[in-house]
Amino acid sequence: MARRRGWDGQPPSTDDEATRRIVAAAVKLIGETGSGVSLAEVAAELGIIRQTVYRYFPTTDALMHAAAIASVDGFLDRLTDVVRGITDPADALTEGVLFTLEEVARTPHLGIMMSEPYARSHTSDMTSDEAQAFGLRMLSRFDVDWDHYGYDDAAKDGLVEFALRIMLSFFVSPNEPTRSRDELRQFLKRWLGGAILAQKGNT
Numbered sequence: 001m002a003r004r005r006g007w008d009g010q011p012p013s014t015d016d017e018a019t020r021r022i023v024a025a026a027v028k029l030i031g032e033t034g035s036g037v038s039l040a041e042v043a044a045e046l047g048i049i050r051q052t053v054y055r056y057f058p059t060t061d062a063l064m065h066a067a068a069i070a071s072v073d074g075f076l077d078r079l080t081d082v083v084r085g086i087t088d089p090a091d092a093l094t095e096g097v098l099f100t101l102e103e104v105a106r107t108p109h110l111g112i113m114m115s116e117p118y119a120r121s122h123t124s125d126m127t128s129d130e131a132q133a134f135g136l137r138m139l140s141r142f143d144v145d146w147d148h149y150g151y152d153d154a155a156k157d158g159l160v161e162f163a164l165r166i167m168l169s170f171f172v173s174p175n176e177p178t179r180s181r182d183e184l185r186q187f188l189k190r191w192l193g194g195a196i197l198a199q200k201g202n203t
Helices: 015-033 038-045 049-054 061-085 089-106 107-112 116-120 125-126 127-138 153-172 181-201
Strands: none
Touching: 015 038, 015 049, 015 061, 038 049, 038 061, 061 089, 061 107, 061 127, 089 107, 089 153, 089 181, 127 153, 153 181
């Protein structure tokens, strides 16, 4: 008799495999529904009991966070396509922030990780080590000579924190629907871009 129920008749052979399959099911359901999903819904998708999912993910937030992490590489690949060839740091980060804000709206996995927890009560997590590392990975995808513009490792850390806080403000209070995409781009370029370029004059 199989140790675990369901699993389309092919129970996982290891806990790592079970974890991957649970996360994959969550990612699939989030993509279909456009919102977070419950542990019960993920269990039903896999044909297993809810307690089995609880064994690996004790809370819905834990599972949704894992689903978001599983989506990061795909997000970064799409970001790379958007900013490819942009060598001006103000233009690059403006496009990167604009793209991220739109992806959070389109891709629930990222929104669950980057906006919902912070908008509720855990705003300090926005500058956690994990969020900082994610931001630095974003910067590494830009075709910008950061050294040329005066950005050493410490300055990059500061820029990432600043950008994360800017994005958090939009997660908490989204862009007004009356402001167009181009108008939002101009707004970000004017204020965010100015701060970015100021770093070269401070070195």
